[in-house]
Amino acid sequence: MIIAQLSDLHCTVPGERAVKRYDTNAALARAVERVNGLRPRPDLVVVTGDIGNGPKPGEYGPAAELLGRLEIPFLPLPGNHDDRQGLREAFGHLGLFPAEGEFLHYEHRVGGLRILALDTVIPMDVPGRLCDARLSWVEARLREDSGPTLVIMHHPPFLVGSGVMDPIRCQGGEAFEMLLRQHGNIAGVLCGHVHRGIAVPFAGTLGFCAPSTGMLLAFDPTPGAPPVWTDDPPGFALHVWEPGVPLRSHVLTV
Structure with missing residues (x-):
């Protein structure tokens, strides 16, 4: 099974640019075209948050239209730049988000793989959180089924070695790691947020952050380093999963 991962789309109102520099809508259009043209074609696309750039009214229209061009089923989830109600309205037709x-x-579920999509957002804040209520939801799902499970979320619950992003990762990562380690069925933990492709051992499996489809951060491990946006080519990730085999992940540029 092949899973494509798009992340940190930062779609804007038509005519605007993210951080006054990047045409992220055009970049997403190119990424979607590239994914559709892959052979063999992925079985599924996961979209790990920051679908909008604000959140700001008018951003989810272009996002829904561009993601709607995918010829493969896709699973969206929120990031810190997203609005939950806006996502419900834009992607409710997919029948994925709870109505309340x-x-x-x-x-x-796809094939023999179960996917748990986690909402790590703290409204009006940048870091994420896995609070007791969210951890309880994960624990209940893991107790229900011992089959292979892939977790997708926006904020990484692990350190990635970035002076910019590590301070704004997901709070509660230690408790989350302990919970996952109690189950031997986690195929991987796929995240976004950091705007670079990064792989980290986590909870006895692979922790992976996909690059942004629209704009990449420069790598700087210095604590407190300021964010520096680069002209590095954006991209997405491809993950190959087979029962009993560790997840294999690749980064493709667009």
């Missing part, structure tokens, strides 16, 4: 409740968690 605070969080946009959901479960999806």
Whole structure:
């Protein structure tokens, strides 16, 4: 099974540019075209947050239209630049998000793999959080089924070695790691947020952050380093999963 991962789309209102520099809508259009043209074609696309750039009214229209061009089923989830209600309205037709409740968690199955999509957002803040309520949801799902499970979320629950992003990672990562280690069925933990492709051993499996489809951060491990946006080519990730085999991940540029 092949899973494509798009992340940190930062779609804007038509005519605007992210950080006054990047045409992220055009970049997403190119990424979607590239994914559609892959052979063999992926079985699924996961979109790990920051679908919008604000959140700001008018951003989810272009995002929904561009993601709607995918010829492969896709699973969206929120990031810190997203609005939960806006996502419900833009992508409710997919039948994934719960109609009610605070969080946009959901479960999806494809082939022999179960995917748990986690909402790590703290409204109006940049870091993420896995609070007791969210951890309880994960624990309940893991107790229900011991089959192979892939976790997708926006904020990484692990250190990635970035002076910019590590301070704004997901709070509660230690408790989350302990929970996952109690189960031997985690195929991987796929994240976004850091705007670079990064792989980290985590909870006895692979922790992976996909690059942004639209704009990449420069690598700087210096604590407190300022964010520096680069002209490095954006891209996406491809993950190859087979039962009983560790997840294999690749980064493709666009």
